[in-house]
Amino acid sequence: MAARERGRGRREEPREVQISKYMSYVLRHGAAKEGVKMDAGGWVEVDALLSLKKMASKKVSEEELKVVVTTNAKKRFALKEEDGVLFIRATQGHSLDSVKSANLLRKLTLDDLPNYPVVVHGTTRDNYKKIQESGGLSKMGRNHIHFAQGLPKDRVVSGMRNSSNLFIYLDTQKCLEDGLEVFVSENGVILLPGDERGFLDVKYFREVVEE
Template sequence: MFKTNQNKKNDLGKFLSWILRHGALKEGIPVGVDGFVSVNNLLEHKFVQGRFTERDIIEVVETDEKGRFALRLNENSLDIRANQGHSLNHIQELDLKPITSPINVTCVIHGTFLKNWEKIKSEGLHRMGRNHIHFSQDRPDCNKQISGLRKNSEIFIYINLEAALASGLKFFCSANGVILCPGNQKGFIEPIFFEKVCRSDGSLLKF
């Protein structure tokens, strides 16, 4: 189906991101503590019903360049989950590897927008409604699809991972390579752990 309609594929991908990370319970869809949702239940949702098939969902998962989703085959059904980005508090993130040293991490970068900078500069990064703050290990100028970084980010905040780890902040690497941090007790990574901040054109911002 999607080979002739990329827009429908994008629509399904956005829906899956939202429903699996944030909206399943609100929409009356059971979700396990491991974050998995039955594909059969998704196919009965009003957005999906009659528009998409199980094969469509599988194709979105298999072709997603950011590796946002995972599938699990049970005896009687196929399940799907988001690899990270949940705001549902009861979900236990799977396959998160603790990062205990900066040695094997090239960089830790968070992308955001200029309108947020003044608040971030004074308060730090906050996980907001999610369970973690998301970071990429890839620089924004690399020639590949980047996980953990918005394509349209206007500023990029580099974290001093060594100092952050030394302070007691916890960092993890997800199954698709996104770096996650829950922040401090209030959910923040303070500006003292910013290594540098630059615009999309490479110019530096003061903080």
């Protein structure tokens, strides 16, 4: 009885949050499972997304989807129109092997570095202990390791959780000089696939700061 009462008292998430979360799931991780055709750049037809059972049951319209995209604080989604057909994709955070970095992101070179003076990964004290024990950062089932271009106090839009209290600053120049690929997404997140294991060694940590 008590459990049921607690369940009844739980506040339901706002409609736009529910829609955004489901879109993130499909566009980052679940397209194949949901039966949605996606190209190597992560693009899917908006009509195909809207026809999915969960979207159709909520009667999500194209106009409402556009509002969810444009009002998303972290700019998680992008839209484009080709030959009268509207497409949508997640800007980063994918775990699907079919989505290729070259089709989704912009690759950085040494010449780009002056435009990216701060590249930092946010974590927690407890997680950092595990990072030290393993010898570096892992992409953890996703296609990339995520970095931001500043700290939460700098009002970073995307690339780091606001709950982060320990910050790993990347030696981006050393990464590039050693042949590691570094990309930037449409919403400004810096992304590294790491080495052949999807791993980034601690030798590429320029500085670690705890706050």
